[in-house]
Amino acid sequence: MDARLLPMGRGAVLVEVGGTGEVLALADALRAGEPGAASWARTVTEVVPAARTLLVRVADPTDLPAVREGLLALAADLDAPADVAAATPHAPADEVVVPVTYDGADLAEVARLTGLAEQEVVRAHTGSRWRVGFIGFAPGFAYLVGGDERLHVPRRDTPRTTVPAGSVGLAGEFGGIYPRSSPGGWQLIGRTDAPLWDVDRDPPALLAPGATVRFEEA
């Protein structure tokens, strides 16, 4: 896959790739410690995926040139995934099933925007496998990718000042669940009681980076 390196201060580098599927594939390869990465992986202290970019942080800035070379070599050896959900093979045991009550305040609006009946929105949401692309915005707030493309809807024009914890939403190419009450602009289609964030659990996020997620009607 094509990758471009962008500067991010003395102790980190940003890798820009084509999309979230590529970010996932690169993050998976780094987690797995691909052979090309082995020589420099121990100097990397943190890997942070996002939508089109991946941050790689090093402990010692003098290691950065070698890490930059290693990242380019690693990316060159990787094929861009055909689709996001298939970015990596994974065992069904890793799948997180999230029960949802589909009574969200924006369900009718999402149906209107997508041209689907409300029940078809629910079927599309439960009918495909999602993956955690990255976590951002708030602790444990997973940006889910790879769902049914018919569900791509814009954010609300006016964000809500309070979105209740457990709200299940859609925004652009992403799906997500609010781990706690916060302001937010996503289109809300339902809610879940699943414990999304617990600092006394390891990992604290129910939807951890790289995890596979399936929704079902509660």
Next chain:
Amino acid sequence: MPDLEVLDVGPQVLVQDLGRPGLAALGVGRSGAADRAAHRLGARILAQDEALAGLEVLLGGCRLRAHGAVTVAITGAEGPATVDGRAVGWGAPVRLEDGQTLQLGAPTTGLRTYLAVRGGLDVTEVLGSRSRDTLAGLGPEPLQPGDVLPVGRPPARPPTVDQVAPPVESPAALSLHLTAGPRGDWLEDLEALTAQAWTVSDRSDRVGTRLTGQALTRASAYRDRELPSEPMVRGCVQVPADGQPVIFGADHPVTGGYPVVAVVEPADLDRLSQLGPGTQLRLTWS
């Protein structure tokens, strides 16, 4: 074990240590003391581990009563400090006897005073740190009068330092050094960042220091483009739609959707955390 009872808090008193590094992929930022050098200096004066938790006091107004003998050290922003009304020094071990009250006044220069506590504050850890992350709402709540802070067991070796010299700030210190950021090309004129004096806004906090000045304009190629969320680091100079830069601080969001056009050198970030509203500063490339 001894403890410290909170009698008064000023604008904000937070428990801080060196934060929770390495959790950004879970959406958790590092947080920790905004002026890390001041936090570390306190640990050295008390001859203890830098990882132990102390207090970060914004603009003074903090009163604490010791229950049992507790040794502390004041670093960071300098201001009047007393124990039972008697002045005590900055950058020195100060012993509080059982029942004595420590008062920290408003600093004369700087924003944040640090109180290192020998043995550390033994409040509950969250994800390996006792730091309050004000953006994520993680860690111990901001302190309130009536709170009681348990103090941990002090290290075996006593402090050997009597007092350290306060740092001398020169006018040249109000220049922050930059390295390249990922999206410098999103600005029409990146040099406009370094060509003017910027003023620290009163809307600055631990999340970021907001600067005001002549607005930076986007390059025409990027004017209507939206940037998909990118990972952020402390020191990122992010330029939102209004063209007024924000320099991300200890509690910055782990991802952000506005272009980062430069990154402030780590060595300058501690000083930045002490610059109050109205301070003029310049940005220069390293």
